[in-house]
Amino acid sequence: MTAEGHLLFSVASLIMAHKLQLTPELAQGDWLHMVPGALLGALLPDIDHPSSIPGRLFRIFSLPISKLCGHRGFTHSLIAWMILLISCYQWLPASWGIPVDLVQAFLLGYLSHLIADMLTPSGVPLLWPLPQRFCLPLLRSKTNKRGERFVSVLLTVCACLLPSGYQLDLYFQIEMAIKYIQNQLSIHLPT
Ligand SMILES: [Zn+2]
Numbered sequence: 001m002t003a004e005g006h007l008l009f010s011v012a013s014l015i016m017a018h019k020l021q022l023t024p025e026l027a028q029g030d031w032l033h034m035v036p037g038a039l040l041g042a043l044l045p046d047i048d049h050p051s052s053i054p055g056r057l058f059r060i061f062s063l064p065i066s067k068l069c070g071h072r073g074f075t076h077s078l079i080a081w082m083i084l085l086i087s088c089y090q091w092l093p094a095s096w097g098i099p100v101d102l103v104q105a106f107l108l109g110y111l112s113h114l115i116a117d118m119l120t121p122s123g124v125p126l127l128w129p130l131p132q133r134f135c136l137p138l139l140r141s142k143t144n145k146r147g148e149r150f151v152s153v154l155l156t157v158c159a160c161l162l163p164s165g166y167q168l169d170l171y172f173q174i175e176m177a178i179k180y181i182q183n184q185l186s187i188h189l190p191t
Contacts, residue, residue, distance in 0.1 A: 001116050001139070003043060003053050005148030010042030011035065012155035013112035014105055019159045026108070029101025037102040041109025045117075048075045069128075076117060077128035081110055119151065120144075 001009075014026075014034055021027035026034070046052035047062050049071045055062035065075065074080055088103045117124045123135025139147040 001120055001148055002145060003046070005145065005152070006042040006046075006113050006116055007039055008149060008152035009116040009155070010038040010109040010112040012152040012159070013108060013115075014038040015156050016159040017108055019162045022108075023104055025101045025104050029105065030099070033099045033102040034105035037105030038109035038112070041106040041111075042113050044110055045075045045080070045113045048073060072117065072122065072124055074128050076114055076124040076126075078114075078126050079128060081107070081114065084110060116148075
């Protein structure tokens with residue numbers, strides 16, 4: 001997918017996450033924080049390609065990552081995303097004063113990049129270092145600008161059509177899922 005496609009898709013994903021109230025911060029965050037965060041996150045995974053925008057800006061990181069893992073390798077995996085998530089919440093100094101809504105939008109933008117690349121036929125190795133690639137090839141080629149714009153606009157329109165009171169509180173959903181599993185285990189496992 002092109003950089004333009006990733007940027008459009010990240011903004012569309014942000015609008016969807018805001019509308020679904022995925023987290024309280026994304027639901028009530030400041031767009032001036034969230035949009036730059038999402039755009040930054042959407043570009044970062046392609047640092048593994050020396051001629052991409054982040055690759056050209058940070059050649060010192062791009063060249064070794066590209067040599068070690070290749071394009072669409074480690075940086076396009078869930079492990080990379082988890083490392084970023086832990087880094088943002090555990091090691092980012094509070095004294096830097098980076099807003100939480102910006103951090104969450106950045107992580108969302110990164111995730112949107114992985115999903116967007118999954119829409120192309122070559123897919124992404126979500127479970128890297130396992131070689132299996134995951135794809136939902138809605139777009140026929142790696143660079144199909146028309147298709148990329150169409151998917152992003154479609155996602156934005158779907159987000160705008162969602163009823164305003166609709167809520168998908170991710171924390172609440174995870175909490176309910178954990179409770180359900182605990183209940184099932186207590187019923188089925190001998191005490
Ligand atoms: Zn990519």
